[in-house]
Amino acid sequence: MNDIMIRKRKWQFTIFLIIMIAATYASSIITDFNALHGITTFPAALYWIFSNMLISQETLTRLPSILDKLLETIFMSIAATTTAAVISMFLGLMGSTTTRVNRAFSSLARFTASISRNIPVVAWALILLLSFGQNSLTGYLALFVGSIGFLTRVFIETIDEASQSSVEALRATGATYFQIVNKAVIPQCLPLLISWILFMIETNIRSATLVGILTGTGIGYTFDLYYKSMNYNVVALVTFSIVITVIIIELLSNYIRKVIL
Amino acid sequence: MSLLKVVGLDKSYHSNFRVLTDINFEVDTGEFVSIIGPSGAGKSTLLRCINRMVEVNEGKILFGDLDVGNLSKKALRKLRTNIGMIFQHYNLVPRLTVIENVLHGRFGYKTTLQGILGKFTEKEKEHAFFLLEKLGISDHAYKRCDQLSGGQQQRVGIARALIQEPKLVLCDEPIASLDPNSSKVIMDHLKAITSELNITCLVNLHQVDVAINYSDRIIGLNQGEIVFDGPSQMLTEGRINSIYGTETRQFITV
Ligand SMILES: Nc1ncnc2c1ncn2[C@@H]1O[C@H](COP(=O)(O)OP(=O)(O)O)[C@@H](O)[C@H]1O
Ligand SMILES: [Mg+2]
Numbered sequence: 030m031n032d033i034m035i036r037k038r039k040w041q042f043t044i045f046l047i048i049m050i051a052a053t054y055a056s057s058i059i060t061d062f063n064a065l066h067g068i069t070t071f072p073a074a075l076y077w078i079f080s081n082m083l084i085s086q087e088t089l090t091r092l093p094s095i096l097d098k099l100l101e102t103i104f105m106s107i108a109a110t111t112t113a114a115v116i117s118m119f120l121g122l123m124g125s126t127t128t129r130v131n132r133a134f135s136s137l138a139r140f141t142a143s144i145s146r147n148i149p150v151v152a153w154a155l156i157l158l159l160s161f162g163q164n165s166l167t168g169y170l171a172l173f174v175g176s177i178g179f180l181t182r183v184f185i186e187t188i189d190e191a192s193q194s195s196v197e198a199l200r201a202t203g204a205t206y207f208q209i210v211n212k213a214v215i216p217q218c219l220p221l222l223i224s225w226i227l228f229m230i231e232t233n234i235r236s237a238t239l240v241g242i243l244t245g246t247g248i249g250y251t252f253d254l255y256y257k258s259m260n261y262n263v264v265a266l267v268t269f270s271i272v273i274t275v276i277i278i279e280l281l282s283n284y285i286r287k288v289i290l
Numbered sequence: 291m292s293l294l295k296v297v298g299l300d301k302s303y304h305s306n307f308r309v310l311t312d313i314n315f316e317v318d319t320g321e322f323v324s325i326i327g328p329s330g331a332g333k334s335t336l337l338r339c340i341n342r343m344v345e346v347n348e349g350k351i352l353f354g355d356l357d358v359g360n361l362s363k364k365a366l367r368k369l370r371t372n373i374g375m376i377f378q379h380y381n382l383v384p385r386l387t388v389i390e391n392v393l394h395g396r397f398g399y400k401t402t403l404q405g406i407l408g409k410f411t412e413k414e415k416e417h418a419f420f421l422l423e424k425l426g427i428s429d430h431a432y433k434r435c436d437q438l439s440g441g442q443q444q445r446v447g448i449a450r451a452l453i454q455e456p457k458l459v460l461c462d463e464p465i466a467s468l469d470p471n472s473s474k475v476i477m478d479h480l481k482a483i484t485s486e487l488n489i490t491c492l493v494n495l496h497q498v499d500v501a502i503n504y505s506d507r508i509i510g511l512n513q514g515e516i517v518f519d520g521p522s523q524m525l526t527e528g529r530i531n532s533i534y535g536t537e538t539r540q541f542i543t544v
Contacts, residue, residue, distance in 0.1 A: 198381035203370035203398025
């Protein structure tokens with residue numbers, strides 16, 4: 030019995046490997062991508078980056094205005110995430126099999142989340158661009174809608190995993206729905222929920238750059254501006270400050286996680 | 291009049307598979323009854339029908355003079371305050387303290403708002419500490435439940451059930467996750483609930499010897515049907531075999 034299982038596993042693995050190799054080969058033929066060529070152009074590309082993307086004394090004078098835009102981007106990401114978290118908390122409670130009020134609402138919540146999740150945030154930005162135009166509201170909405178999908182999904186999983194048993198126990202004592210949610214589900218899940226919200230903020234700060242390029246807001250707009258005017262020194266500075274910011278935010282949220290979990 | 295009366299109970303989760311078939315029994319106040327049977331026999335389902343955690347398909351469950359299947363939402367809530375429940379995996383809120391978990395047992399008596407604000411009377415808090423004292427875990431009152439051993443967590447579960455001041459306590463495999471020593475402590479406490487407080491206990495067990503040692507009466511369940519119902523002394527080897535099926539028997543008691 031066990032032997033058969035192991036042999037079956039091995040077979041599955043071999044087949045999987047063959048399919049992967051075939052798929053890689055086929056797609057490189059179809060897209061005309063030559064791995065060898067890709068690798069040989071690498072040194073040249075690196076050379077270009079290092080010779081053009083230098084942060085000079087002169088570019089540093091732009092730092093205040095860059096930081097200003099960066100701050101705007103960070104706040105937009107945080108605002109989009111926290112407001113999305115409120116909606117997602119509601120959708121999560123509705124969607125979870127443990128805390129749902131009925132099947133129809135549960136399906137509706139999961140469906141909403143799935144639509145929001147399966148359209149990439151960049152696509153949301155482009156769609157919203159058509160109706161709201163190039164402004165910061167569009168950027169905010171794109172991040173907001175994208176976050177709802179992801180957060181609802183992880184909230185549903187967190188609630189189901191963390192509180193199924195205690196919800197059953199409290200239901201059996203005669204507790205009401207809101208007593209159960211407030212006194213069992215939320216206390217048990219809160220640290221994990223916060224952890225996911227922090228993760229979403231990190232992700233959104235990264236996406237905000239791209240969304241900003243499309244919607245003409247925040248640091249993405251600054252990046253785009255200097256990129257198009259071929260001022261690569263400033264582009265380097267912008268990139269560098271984004272990287273530093275993302276690292277700081279990540280360290281910060283790791284610290285918060287450690288404290289609350 | 292009996293405390294609990296089950297008449298012609300049928301239950302199925304899916305239309306093509308009966309989990310419980312024609313269950314009939316009565317339980318009086320102060321009885322300690324064990325329900326034994328192989329896993330999948332329907333023991334957990336039977337307990338959950340009694341406090342309507344699952345809906346019944348056919349038949350009647352009478353608790354006192356209440357028809358459990360016919361209660362309004364509010365009346366069902368009131369019924370549940372009268373029935374405590376104890377679980378195999380304790381089902382506490384692990385991140386909350388022992389005392390918070392015990393007081394959860396009072397929610398059934400409170401309005402939603404009182405519950406959310408955590409408004410408990412002095413008397414309720416005193417009662418909670420009294421129970422913890424009695425169960426030997428008062429030292430841990432302010433510890434988080436996930437820091438306690440299994441046996442201690444189950445005692446918190448018992449305290450949460452008792453603070454409801456129930457007439458009946460349903461126990462679903464209360465010792466299945468515990469070592470022999472903790473199992474004995476828990477079974478002794480459950481027995482004391484009945485003998486000292488005169489509260490009826492209905493206990494799902496899969497250890498036949500424990501059931502025989504502790505209960506006045508045993509109900510044997512096999513594939514959703516009652517195949518034995520009588521005093522513990524009458525549970526002979528032959529009858530045990532008929533509950534479990536001959537081969538699986540040694541497998542289950544070791
Ligand atoms: N929520 C449920 N949905 C569908 N089937 C269930 C559910 N709970 C239990 N069952 C099925 O009902 C039967 C009896 O289960 P259960 O009452 O848990 O038995 P026991 O507690 O004696 O092991 C099993 O076949 C089980 O698969
Ligand atoms: Mg069971």
